[in-house]
Amino acid sequence: MDVRALVFDVFGTVVDWRSGVAREVRRVLGPGVDAHAFADAWRARYVPSMERVRTGDLPWTPLDELHRISLDEVLANLGRTDVDAATRDELVLAWHRLDPWPDVVPGLTRLARSHVLAPLSNGNVALIVDLAKRAGLPWDLVLGAEIVQHYKPDAEVYDAAPRLLALAPSEVLMVAAHVDDLAAARGRGLRTAYVHRPDEFGGMRVPPVSDPDADLSVGSLVELAERLGA
Amino acid sequence: MDVRALVFDVFGTVVDWRSGVAREVRRVLGPGVDAHAFADAWRARYVPSMERVRTGDLPWTPLDELHRISLDEVLANLGRTDVDAATRDELVLAWHRLDPWPDVVPGLTRLARSHVLAPLSNGNVALIVDLAKRAGLPWDLVLGAEIVQHYKPDAEVYDAAPRLLALAPSEVLMVAAHVDDLAAARGRGLRTAYVHRPDEFGGMRVPPVSDPDADLSVGSLVELAERLGA
Known part of the structure; x- marks a missing residue:
């Protein structure tokens, strides 16, 4: 070669990614959340979110924005309507700190x-x-x-x-x-x-x-x- | 700020760029060429060559290829039809070695x-x-x-x-x-x-x-x- x-x-x-996202989720949301399950649920939306761009359902969208959309879904599924926009933006940066x-x-x-x-x-x-x-x-x-x-x-x-x-x-x-x-x-x-x-x-x-x-x-x-x- | x-x-x-291109020109073409004048003549074609792309006269063309076109002009003006294609390709790489x-x-x-x-x-x-x-x-x-x-x-x-x-x-x-x-x-x-x-x-x-x-x-x-x- x-x-x-x-x-x-x-x-x-x-x-x-799994340990790093879980660490940041725990830091930002506190001990009341299963941080590894949260990381797994967020990651499970990764490929489907890109598929929406690949198939033309969404225009080009950088991964940070897809991560934000997926995060909103994960939080909604957990009933966490209390998490404000600034906290959500901070959580998206978990993926920058792995x-x-x-x-x-x-x-x-x-x-x-x-x-x-x-x-x-x-x-x-x-x-x-x-x-x-x-x-x-x-x-x-x-x-x-x-x-x-x-x-x-x-x-x-x-x-x-x-x-x-x-x-x-x-x-x-x-x-x-x-x-x-x-x-x-x-x-x-x-x-x-x-x-x-x-x-x-x-x-x-x-x-x-x-x-x-x-x-x-x-x-x-x-x-x-x-x-x-x- | x-x-x-x-x-x-x-x-x-x-x-x-000027010292580096002159050094490579001297190495590749030998002492018979005014290497600094060669570098200046080559660089003088830099902005005009990109203007051809900017105005749409040429499709997108990477700088290595523009450098090769300009080099051919510089050599033609010096009457250096003896310089073969492999030597010209080697000269273009002068711009990678500054x-x-x-x-x-x-x-x-x-x-x-x-x-x-x-x-x-x-x-x-x-x-x-x-x-x-x-x-x-x-x-x-x-x-x-x-x-x-x-x-x-x-x-x-x-x-x-x-x-x-x-x-x-x-x-x-x-x-x-x-x-x-x-x-x-x-x-x-x-x-x-x-x-x-x-x-x-x-x-x-x-x-x-x-x-x-x-x-x-x-x-x-x-x-x-x-x-x-x-």
């Missing part, structure tokens, strides 16, 4: 010496920049949904990576903890690496240990750096 | 602790990433012309910075060594900082020491960090 650039899914692959898995900063730091690194996330640019700034993620640039106003798995999101980096698709490696994301990237000619993140769903759902269709399957970004000789 | 993000012009403001002014890395490193930093250049993304990787420029993301398929001073380029960063235009500071770039940014509501780069044109053209219309005028990015309390 002559890979020049690595592009990364972010939620679940780079950062632990911690990376422990291997991420050492792995990316090694990989950055020899490769161009970019997130390729459905998160909007401001969210992705906030995550990176807070955690010290050494991205070279930010790619992803908002740049092209399409959500993954639309082809436009994957195609923009080699186009903007002036590379062949086969020189770009998509790294993700989700086999469907990798399958869509492979469909656009990108190389793929699967990362096993057993704790993404807090044990509620168990992801496979490897992806037989990917070029590589690894247990961490440090192992990915080793496998790429970085 | 409550500035959250700084966006930078690159050619002349961050990197010394050195920053000496204050840039220390200045950006200080500014990055408290502000989001991004290039806002007419250079294509691959070029800007190559420059940053080579020089160690700590950008948080890459903004600029290619993302929106418009060249500065089109409004779309400036407007994309606050839009993608989810900031008010007045929370974004445009930093440039060129008063026309700053005037266009100001027209879109951005704050502006002028950097005096007396050596950009090797003494052939002398830029003003300050820009009375800018919010700030500084002599270096280290001074800019001091002025912003970074």
Whole structure:
């Protein structure tokens, strides 16, 4: 594999969204809420909310705004009409304050010496920049949904990576903890690496240990750096 | 000024294009060419080449391709029909291998602790990433012309910075060594900082020491960090 650039899914692959959202929900709403169940309910609306944009039911809408719509639904289901608009806006920023898995900063730091690194996330640019700034993620640039106003798995999101980096698709490696994301990237000619993140769903759902269709399957970004000789 | 993000012009403001292009021209074409005159002739075609895109005479064309068209003209004017296509492609990469002014890395490193930093250049993304990787420029993301398929001073380029960063235009500071770039940014509501780069044109053209219309005028990015309390 002559890979020049690595592009990364972010939620679940780079950062632990479930623990981080639960921590912020507990901080903002207090101990009376089951914070992990809240995080799971919010996340369950993630793919359906993007589907509304992908099918044309909604015009282009950045993820922060979709998160706000989904949050209103979660709060309505819990009967929490008491939560005011400012508190809801603060809760949406939970997704900007997620911690990376422990291997991420050492792995990316090694990989950055020899490769161009970019997130390729459905998160909007401001969210992705906030995550990176807070955690010290050494991205070279930010790619992803908002740049092209399409959500993954639309082809436009994957195609923009080699186009903007002036590379062949086969020189770009998509790294993700989700086999469907990798399958869509492979469909656009990108190389793929699967990362096993057993704790993404807090044990509620168990992801496979490897992806037989990917070029590589690894247990961490440090192992990915080793496998790429970085 | 409550500035959250700084966006930078690159050619002349961050990197010394004239010395770098001359160095690469000398390396690739040998000592028989006046390398600085070659760099000046090539750069003289920069604004007119983008005007062809801005006026619709050409469809969107990344700067690397405009540089190649301009290079062919410069070589034709010198009667250098002997320079083959591979050598021309190599010469275009001169613009990917420019050195920053000496204050840039220390200045950006200080500014990055408290502000989001991004290039806002007419250079294509691959070029800007190559420059940053080579020089160690700590950008948080890459903004600029290619993302929106418009060249500065089109409004779309400036407007994309606050839009993608989810900031008010007045929370974004445009930093440039060129008063026309700053005037266009100001027209879109951005704050502006002028950097005096007396050596950009090797003494052939002398830029003003300050820009009375800018919010700030500084002599270096280290001074800019001091002025912003970074």
